[in-house]
Amino acid sequence: MDAPAIAATGLTMRFNGFAAVDGVDLRIEKGELFGLLGPNGAGKSTIIKMLTTMLRPSAGSAAVWGYDIKKERDAVRSSIGVVFQDPSVDSQLSGRENLDFHGRMYGMDRKTREARVAEVLELVDLTEKADVLMEDYSGGMQRRLEIARGLMHHPNVLFLDEPTLGLDAQTRRYIWRYIERMNEDEGVTVVLTTHYMEEADHLCKRVAIIDQGRIVALDTPESLKDLIGADIVTLEVDDSVTDDQVRAVSDVDGVEAADRTGSILRLSVDRSEARIPEIILSASRAGLLIRSVSMHEPTLEDVFLKFTGKKIRESESAGAGRMAAVQSRMRTRRH
Ligand SMILES: Nc1ncnc2c1ncn2[C@@H]1O[C@H](COP(=O)(O)OP(=O)(O)OP(=O)(O)O)[C@@H](O)[C@H]1O
Structure with a gap:
C-alpha cells in the first residue's frame, strides 16, 4: 500500500501535566477528506498544531507526507497548508495582494504567483472580488480567501481548523462545496476539525x-451510524415518571434500549414508524403522560453519546465563548 499522508503513533501533548492529547494513533491516506470531530476542548486543535509542527509533542511520533514532525519540520511545512480558526489575512490588503504576499513567502516567482493566484481565486469563486480590500469582505468570503491562501503553494495536505466556525448555515454549505472541490480537483488531502456533526457527516469520508484527548471511534460516517443501528425515538414525559413506567415502554417489541435523562426518554427502536403507536399505547396503559414524541435516524451525535455518555453540545460550554470571540474578530475586521 502507498505511504499514508499522515501516520501518528501515541501522539501526546501535556500542558502542565494535563493530557490535552493522550496517545493518539492515526493513519490518513493520500487524497482523503478526513475529519476530527469532537466538542470544544477535546484536543482537535492541539493534534493539528502538533502535525503542523507548531507544537512539539510531549510523547509519541508522527509523519506527515513521509516527513518526521520532530526531525524534518521544514519538509513537513513545505508539504502542508494550514488555515487556523483565527483570521490571519491582512485586512488592509486586497484578496489578490494577500495571496500574492503568501506566494512570495514561499519563494514563488512573479509569473508563477500570478497564475496560481488566478487559479485559487477561481476555485473559491472570488475572481470578481480579487481587488476588493479584505476589510470589505463578508465573513464567508474571508474564510474562502483563507482557504485559497492555504492552497497557494500547492500543498499536499491542507489542515483546516474549524473551517466554518461562526458562519451561518448557508455560508457553511458553500464552504463545504469549496472544500470538496479542492479535494477532488486539486487532489489535496484535507484534514479538518469540527464540532459540527452535520459537517463531519456531510463532508468527510472518514471521521x-x-x-x-483520545480517539473514541474512527470510521466512515455511515459505518459509525450503523453502530447505532436502530432509530432514535425521543419521548418527553412527565417529571414524575417511574422505573415501572420506563420498563413498560422499553418492553415493547422492537425497543432495543432505553435511556432516561430527567423528563426525556431516549429509545433505540428498530423500524420505529411501525412501533410508535404501540409505545404510546403501552405508556398510556402504564399511566405515563407523553408530552411530545420525535423520531430521527441515527446521527453522529448519537454515536458520540454512545461512546462518551454525553452530547457534543453539552460538552461545549467553552465553545460558545470561543465562537463569539471569532465572530467578534470577524466583525471588527469589517469596520
Ligand atoms: N497552550 C495551552 N496551555 C494549556 N492548556 C492548553 C493549551 N492549549 C490547549 N490547552 C487545553 O487543551 C485542551 C484541548 O484544547 P484544544 O484547543 O486542542 O481543543 P479543541 O478540541 O481544538 O477545541 P477548540 O476548537 O475550542 O480549540 C483544552 O482543555 C485546552 O484548554
Missing part, C-alpha cells in the same frame, strides 16, 4: 471522534 475520528475525539473526546478528552
Whole structure:
C-alpha cells in the first residue's frame, strides 16, 4: 500500500501535566477528506498544531507526507497548508495582494504567483472580488480567501481548523462545496476539525471522534451510524415518571434500549414508524403522560453519546465563548 499522508503513533501533548492529547494513533491516506470531530476542548486543535509542527509533542511520533514532525519540520511545512480558526489575512490588503504576499513567502516567482493566484481565486469563486480590500469582505468570503491562501503553494495536505466556525448555515454549505472541490480537483488531502456533526457527516469520508484527548471511534460516517443501528425515538414525559413506567415502554417489541435523562426518554427502536403507536399505547396503559414524541435516524451525535455518555453540545460550554470571540474578530475586521 502507498505511504499514508499522515501516520501518528501515541501522539501526546501535556500542558502542565494535563493530557490535552493522550496517545493518539492515526493513519490518513493520500487524497482523503478526513475529519476530527469532537466538542470544544477535546484536543482537535492541539493534534493539528502538533502535525503542523507548531507544537512539539510531549510523547509519541508522527509523519506527515513521509516527513518526521520532530526531525524534518521544514519538509513537513513545505508539504502542508494550514488555515487556523483565527483570521490571519491582512485586512488592509486586497484578496489578490494577500495571496500574492503568501506566494512570495514561499519563494514563488512573479509569473508563477500570478497564475496560481488566478487559479485559487477561481476555485473559491472570488475572481470578481480579487481587488476588493479584505476589510470589505463578508465573513464567508474571508474564510474562502483563507482557504485559497492555504492552497497557494500547492500543498499536499491542507489542515483546516474549524473551517466554518461562526458562519451561518448557508455560508457553511458553500464552504463545504469549496472544500470538496479542492479535494477532488486539486487532489489535496484535507484534514479538518469540527464540532459540527452535520459537517463531519456531510463532508468527510472518514471521521475520528475525539473526546478528552483520545480517539473514541474512527470510521466512515455511515459505518459509525450503523453502530447505532436502530432509530432514535425521543419521548418527553412527565417529571414524575417511574422505573415501572420506563420498563413498560422499553418492553415493547422492537425497543432495543432505553435511556432516561430527567423528563426525556431516549429509545433505540428498530423500524420505529411501525412501533410508535404501540409505545404510546403501552405508556398510556402504564399511566405515563407523553408530552411530545420525535423520531430521527441515527446521527453522529448519537454515536458520540454512545461512546462518551454525553452530547457534543453539552460538552461545549467553552465553545460558545470561543465562537463569539471569532465572530467578534470577524466583525471588527469589517469596520
Ligand atoms: N497552550 C495551552 N496551555 C494549556 N492548556 C492548553 C493549551 N492549549 C490547549 N490547552 C487545553 O487543551 C485542551 C484541548 O484544547 P484544544 O484547543 O486542542 O481543543 P479543541 O478540541 O481544538 O477545541 P477548540 O476548537 O475550542 O480549540 C483544552 O482543555 C485546552 O484548554
